[in-house]
Amino acid sequence: MNENDPQPTGNPWLKSLMIWGGIFLGLLLVVSMFGDRAAPTGTPIAYSDFRDKVAEGSVREVQIAPDSISGTLKNDQAFSTIPVGSDPGLMTLLAENDVKYEGKAPDEPNLLLYILAQSLPFLLILGIAFFALRQVQKGGGAGGAMGFGKSKAKMLTEKQGRVTFNDVAGIDEAREELEEIVEFLKDPSRFSKLGGQIPKGALLVGSPGTGKTLLARAIAGEAGVPFFTISGSDFVEMFVGVGASRVRDMFEQAKKNAPCIVFIDEIDAVGRHRGHGLGNSNDEREQTLNQLLVEMDGFEANEGIIIIAATNRPDVLDPALLRPGRFDRQVVVPVPDIDGREKILAVHMKKVPLAPDVNSRTIARGTPGFSGADLANLVNEAALLAARRNKRLVAMQEFEDAKDKVMMGTERRSMVMTDDEKKMTAYHEAGHALVSLNEEASDPIHKATIIPRGRALGMVMRLPERDNYSYHRDKMHANLSVAMGGRVAEEIIFGHSKVSSGASSDIQYATDLARNMVTRWGMSDKLGPLQYEASQEGYLGMGQTSRTMASDETNKLIDAEIRKLVDDAHARATDILKTQEDKLHLLAQAMLEYETLSGDEIIHLLESGDIGRPDAPKGPTRPVSAGSIGVPKAGRKFGGTAPQGA
Structure with a gap:
């Protein structure tokens, strides 16, 4: 959509043309002023030569002006000269030699040009000052240097890029909530005859990227009423009181265009809890929030103005902002489920030429x-990959490769790994995969690779069979075991002294999961279903911190329980890999040979001895020891992917 100010300011190109036109006219005026006086005509000669020619009888006639003399010789040649001082004998000389002479009055100056010439310096100074002031105003945003308190809200138009609810997919419940607001604006009598009142505001809450701003644009496209948009950060300035002034000005603009919608994006920038400062009642952000609260539901009613705001941090918003009468309804914009993702993909795939296999x-x-x-x-x-591969259609392979790139990172083809590093990575990822296959609650394996991607040298990627909205205890224990599988495989194959740092992200993941199980989710038998740790907003609102609500003795017990969960997972992974060491060798050898295996290929390999590819050798692969694993030649370059530690 195009965004224009509520009060159009004109074409900037036309303004520039007018300024340069004025400068050009001023230059012409200067030239005309100094070039208006007519210069004497004829060949200039010295005054003494002029007297000699008069004495010789060569001059026919002259015109005498106060500051110049011009005339014509008898041979019709024109001349001019400038008199030197006062020459009282000139008239006698002219008469004695029969020279016709006459006086010439001085040129009268143009009165208008004279006035303009006198005022030109002042006009120039005023013009420079006005131009400088305009530049300062542009730098200061809406209102500039002389109007800090003016609102920066923009009014959307529908000339280009109009978005409607047909362009919004996968979040049907949120869309229905907002469609009701649009219907109210279009036909308020339908609701008011039953005693219903127009809602004051709607708060869109959801994770980044879920479509909150897209929903707001769809409301603008559907409503057919003025739609103002502004960011929460546009209210806050370094000067106290400016934000409150901008809030007042925004609502003044909205009143003039009511009924209308005002959309405030990222409202948490100005709507955070009050009282987090150091007791300074003149805090700029709090002043702005106070003014916003008053404008939304104070003594003076603002009928016909609906406020729609978006945030991904509803936990930090002030309670007064969320009460009924201000934001009457909170619309949750969730991450889409599988049906929603399919609808969203259909919307975006309309712009892409697809192959039949997609x-x-x-x-x-x-x-x-x-x-x-x-x-x-x-x-x-996927479209960019197809273009780089010189394809006319985007096939399923491009979508699979794009999914790997988005989820696991870009392949690092320039990274060269040594034989020992590749062997270590192969066994590490094989350990993750083998433990995952033996844990019933674990998600199925999607892909395993030893090609470096992102910051990881390799990874085993698991995908759930369906959307999960909560996790059970058995799944968490399974995830702990899978996280420990890579470290255990290194210990079994290479020994305690050769364990690498490759499991750092696995250990971090397992520790965080175990801590949450103990302190937040009540999954420790010794500590019981109590919360021992809570998130709180950091000092002066700077980020999130974790606050432990326990005594020293309880903290020691918490640490012991976290250690026990991780140690139990380590023991389960050790038991699985030691009893299936032959399969660990088999899977590691296949990883070294093929670098990347899908989940189906891993299962086929462990059941039949081959991965099931047409180009793969048939028949069971001979189990081998760790020291006899064949590896590619040294110096071969690999690229890779690295998702979650498990």
């Missing part, structure tokens, strides 16, 4: 947890 349902099933922005990025990455 199945949006398959892609949606393989992208759990993706937001609308993530899916849009996935489709875009």
Whole structure:
């Protein structure tokens, strides 16, 4: 959509043309002033030569002006000269030699040009001052240097890029909530005859990328009423009181265009809890929030103005902002489920030429947890990959490669790994995969690779079979075991002294999960279903911190329980890998040979001895020891992917 100020300011190109035109006219005026006096005509000669020619009888006639003499010789040649001082004998000389002479009055100056010439310096100074002031005003944003308190709200138009509810998919419940607001604006009598009142505001709450701003643009496209948009950060300035002034000015503009909608994006920038400062009652942000609260529901009613705000941090908003009468309804914009992802993909795939093998349902099933922005990025990455490969259509392979790139990172083809590093990585990832296959509650394996991607040398990626909205205790224990599988595989194959730092992210993941199980989710038998740790807003609102609510003795017990959970997971992974060491060797050898295996290929390999590829050798692969694993030649370059530690 195009965004214009509520009060159009004109064409900037026309303004520039007028300024330069004025400068050009001023130059012409200066030239005309100094070039207006007519210069004497004829060949200039010295005054003494002029007297000699008069004495010789060569001069026919002259015109005498106060500051010049011009005339014509008898041979019709024109001349001019400038008299030197006072020459009382000139008239006698002219008469004695029969020279016709006459006086010439001085040129009268143009009165208008004279006035302009006198006022030109002052006009020039005023012009420079006005131009400098305009530049300062532009630098100061809406209102500039002389109007800090003016609102920066923009009014959307529908000339280009109009978005409607047809462009919003995958968040049907949120869309229905906002469609009701649009219907109220279009036909308020339908609701008011039953005693219903127009809602004061709606708060869009959701994770980044779920489509909050897109919903707001859809409301603007559907409502058919003025739609003002502004960011929460646009209210806050270094000067106390400016934000409150901008809030007042924004509502003044909205009143003039009521009924209308005002959209405030990232409202948490100005709507955070009051009282987090150091007791300074003149805090600029709090002043702004106070003014916003008064304008939304104070003594003076602002009828016909609906406030729609968006945030991904509803926990930090002030309670007074969330009460009924201000934001009457909170619309949760969730991460889409599999059906929603399929609809979102269909919207974005309309712009892309697709090959017949593309199945949006398959892609949606393989992208759990993706937001609308993530899916849009996935489709875009697939189109870019197809373009780089000189294809006319985007095939399923491009979508699979784009999904790997988005979820696991870009392949690092320039990274060279030594034989020992590749062997260590192969056994590490094989340990993760083998433990995952033996844990019933674990998610299925999607892909395992030893190609470096992002910051990891390799990874085993698991995808859930369906969307999960909560996690059970058995799944958490399974995830702990899978996280320990890589470290245990290194210990079994290479020994305690050769364990690498490759499990750092696995250990961090396992520790965080175990701590949450003990302190937040009540999954410790010794500590019981109590919360011992809570998140709180950091000092002066700077980020999130964790606050432990326990005594020293309880903290020691918490640490012991966290240690026990991780040690138990380590023991389960050790038991699995030691009893299936032959399969660990088999899987590691296949990883070294093929670098990347899908989940189905891993299962086929462990059941039949081959990975099931047409180009792969048939028959069971001979189990080998760790020292006899064949590796590619040294110096071969690998690129890789690295998702979660497990």
